[in-house]
Amino acid sequence: MANDPIHQFQISKIIPIEVGGLDLSFTNSALFMVATVAVTALFLIMGTSGRGLVPTRWQSMVEMSYEFVASTLRSSAGNEGMRFFPFVFSIFMFVLIANLLGMFPYFFTVTSHLIVTFALAMVVIGLVVIYGFAKHGAKFLGLFVPHGVPGALVPLVTLIEVISFLSRPISLSVRLFANMLAGHITLKVFTGFVVSLLASDALGIFGPITSILPLVMGVALTGLEFLVAFLQAYVFTVLTCMYLNDALHPSH
Amino acid sequence: MSPENTGKESGEGKPRGADLSERMDRLSRSLDAKRQAEEVRHGSKREGDAKGIALALRLSTEFVAGILVGSGIGWLIDSGLGTSPWGLIVFLLLGFVAGVINVLRSAGLVSDPYGGGRGRND
Numbered sequence: 001m002a003n004d005p006i007h008q009f010q011i012s013k014i015i016p017i018e019v020g021g022l023d024l025s026f027t028n029s030a031l032f033m034v035a036t037v038a039v040t041a042l043f044l045i046m047g048t049s050g051r052g053l054v055p056t057r058w059q060s061m062v063e064m065s066y067e068f069v070a071s072t073l074r075s076s077a078g079n080e081g082m083r084f085f086p087f088v089f090s091i092f093m094f095v096l097i098a099n100l101l102g103m104f105p106y107f108f109t110v111t112s113h114l115i116v117t118f119a120l121a122m123v124v125i126g127l128v129v130i131y132g133f134a135k136h137g138a139k140f141l142g143l144f145v146p147h148g149v150p151g152a153l154v155p156l157v158t159l160i161e162v163i164s165f166l167s168r169p170i171s172l173s174v175r176l177f178a179n180m181l182a183g184h185i186t187l188k189v190f191t192g193f194v195v196s197l198l199a200s201d202a203l204g205i206f207g208p209i210t211s212i213l214p215l216v217m218g219v220a221l222t223g224l225e226f227l228v229a230f231l232q233a234y235v236f237t238v239l240t241c242m243y244l245n246d247a248l249h250p251s252h
Numbered sequence: 253m254s255p256e257n258t259g260k261e262s263g264e265g266k267p268r269g270a271d272l273s274e275r276m277d278r279l280s281r282s283l284d285a286k287r288q289a290e291e292v293r294h295g296s297k298r299e300g301d302a303k304g305i306a307l308a309l310r311l312s313t314e315f316v317a318g319i320l321v322g323s324g325i326g327w328l329i330d331s332g333l334g335t336s337p338w339g340l341i342v343f344l345l346l347g348f349v350a351g352v353i354n355v356l357r358s359a360g361l362v363s364d365p366y367g368g369g370r371g372r373n374d
Binding site: 156159160161163164166167168170171174175178179227231232234235238239 | 305306309310313314316317318320321322325343346347349350351353354
């Protein structure tokens with residue numbers, strides 16, 4: 001069981017709750033979502049409590065994360081997009097902290113479950129659709145009818161655009177989920193080799209010696225995973241900003 | 253530079269050498285300008301390695317998602333209208349097209365795949 005690379009993704013109930021036939025148990029996934037929110041809140045509250053003109057290290061980290069998200073949002077959705085800043089910042093911090101918490105050994109990775117990332121993506125797309133229709137009304141549908149297309153091709157192109165739009169939440173959620181899942185499995189498999197090589201009697205003295213190789217690989221993969229954890233949060237944020245830009249300016 | 257020049261074009265004398273060096277100056281100046289323009293153009297793209305890797309990670313899923321959604325719609329239409337393989341076939345192909353457009357868009361090669369309209373840089 002210790003070497004099973006999938007075992008780390010199992011959901012286990014911590015506090016079983018059942019309401020009207022619905023399973024609303026508090027699971028390990030829910031626990032780590034709460035932990036993610038708690039860590040984020042702690043990070044931001046502790047960082048902003050000093051409010052020094054010359055920031056402490058902690059405060060400058062908070063300021064850096066603010067600046068980072070703000071510049072990402074401004075560059076893809078313009079100044080008008082800043083009204084979505086609280087939303088985008090929450091998404092970024094949640095995904096980033098959830099990914100990073102998953103890097104602790106024996107911790108559960110919230111974002112390695114498709115349903116979690118899909119829910120996040122649907123919140124983003126739902127916001128885009130609702131805001132787009134609220135602000136532009138039927139003109140929001142102009143997103144699906146690009147300019148400069150010959151009349152005969154409009155139905156075909158519109159169909160393709162609709163499919164392209166519907167594929168957004170899929171690609172948004174699958175990308176995050178697949179990267180986290182694959183990364184954690186790879187890490188577990190490679191570091192599992194270290195244990196099996198050390199424990200094997202058949203290899204004699206070569207067991208412990210060759211076990212160094214997967215150990216080196218494991219260290220390298222851990223570094224890579226930290227990079228992926230950050231990059232996936234960044235990609236999620238950038239795409240959120242771009243989709244919000246479509247809601248703000250639907251004229252294709 | 254000038255000794256070589258005068259050595260080669262011994263018969264021509266000074267005016268020709270001055271003309272040549274002036275032309276060379278002009279050429280190197282315009283080359284410098286071009287090189288700088290190129291650096292500016294690439295510099296903005298090469299803002300950070302993180303951005304490039306982030307872009308690369310996006311491409312494959314964009315493509316796959318288009319096909320998945322297309323064939324999903326086709327399958328739903330088939331099971332709803334009973335037009336068995338046709339909905340799936342047609343929408344799989346449309347999904348393929350949508351996937352390609354997704355990839356081109358996210359690669360920034362085609363900001364507006366139909367020409368005209370405003371060009372969007374992300």
